Amino acid sequence: xxxxxxxxxxxxxxxxxxxxxxxxxxxxxxxxxxxxxxxxxxxxxxxxxxxxxxxxxxxxxxxxxxxxxxxxxxxxxxxxxxxxxxxxxxxxxxxxxxxxxxxxxxxxxxxxx
Amino acid sequence: xxxxxxxxxxxxxxxxxxxxxxxxxxxxxxxxxxxxxxxxxxxxxxxxxxxxxxxxxxxxxxxxxxxxxxxxxxxxxxxxxxxxxxxxxxxxxxxxxxxxxxxxxxxxxxxxx
DNA sequence: CAGAATCCAGGATGATACTG
DNA sequence: CAGTATCATCCTGGATTCTG
Numbered sequence: 617x618x619x620x621x622x623x624x625x626x627x628x629x630x631x632x633x634x635x636x637x638x639x640x641x642x643x644x645x646x647x648x649x650x651x652x653x654x655x656x657x658x659x660x661x662x663x664x665x666x667x668x669x670x671x672x673x674x675x676x677x678x679x680x681x682x683x684x685x686x687x688x689x690x691x692x693x694x695x696x697x698x699x700x701x702x703x704x705x706x707x708x709x710x711x712x713x714x715x716x717x718x719x720x721x722x723x724x725x726x727x728x729x
Numbered sequence: 730x731x732x733x734x735x736x737x738x739x740x741x742x743x744x745x746x747x748x749x750x751x752x753x754x755x756x757x758x759x760x761x762x763x764x765x766x767x768x769x770x771x772x773x774x775x776x777x778x779x780x781x782x783x784x785x786x787x788x789x790x791x792x793x794x795x796x797x798x799x800x801x802x803x804x805x806x807x808x809x810x811x812x813x814x815x816x817x818x819x820x821x822x823x824x825x826x827x828x829x830x831x832x833x834x835x836x837x838x839x840x841x842x
Numbered sequence: 843c844a845g846a847a848t849c850c851a852g853g854a855t856g857a858t859a860c861t862g
Numbered sequence: 863c864a865g866t867a868t869c870a871t872c873c874t875g876g877a878t879t880c881t882g
Contacts, residue, residue, distance in 0.1 A: 631833030645742070671846085671847090695882090720747040726797065772863065784855085785856075809863060811864060854872085856869100860866080
């Protein structure tokens with residue numbers, strides 16, 4: 617079985633890209649972690665993450681909901697009260713986030729020195 | 730121990746962000762995987778990843794080298810022949826990439842249905 | 843409180859041509 | 863082959879204001 621020239625590796629890559637689409641970017645993981653750590657309301661999440669604007673938070677929450685990582689529930693009182701929580705599917709991300717955390721720590725050690 | 734209002738979770742988040750800075754974005758992981766799979770020369774890597782332009786590849790390779798994930802060696806012949814390979818540090822990413830791959834597969838199943 | 847609507851700037855990305 | 867140089871473009875992200 618000969619090795620191909622410039623092997624095209626898109627097949628093995630697509631799932632990785634899917635993952636990055638869903639949790640990559642500047643804010644998505646931060647928002648997920650914030651919710652995991654107990655922040656459930658819009659302003660709560662917003663204030664827990666420095667430099668996060670309302671528009672960006674709003675956009676990102678929609679994406680996360682579309683990808684079924686979080687669910688949104690709205691109270692019927694006034695003022696309106698919403699709550700964002702992780703779905704079961706969202707919870708499957710925790711292991712991956714932990715891995716990313718660990719590697720980040722390792723990398724910082726490696727680079728700083 | 731009372732739970733804080735809008736708990737600020739930046740401390741637990743910084744390492745995750747480091748990781749995303751290093752391997753996030755549209756191309757970095759694809760390039761790493763391409764090298765892992767046996768593509769070592771500039772044109773080889775370029776052709777293995779659809780829609781990747783030479784400028785972007787060049788930029789990204791520099792970033793990866795700066796972060797000590799890959800190393801670059803140049804032959805003394807003509808035409809010039811370069812080879813990119815994973816460093817030991819770069820290899821520590823393989824586990825994480827595998828996790829991302831697995832989660833991507835899981836997620837696609839979840840969403841498609 | 844929860845978010846939508848606008849508007850805007852800067853960086854990331856891309857296409858193409860060129861050099862050694 | 864292995865890139866660099868330029869220039870165009872897209873798009874994320876950010877500031878601000880406004881509504882229910």
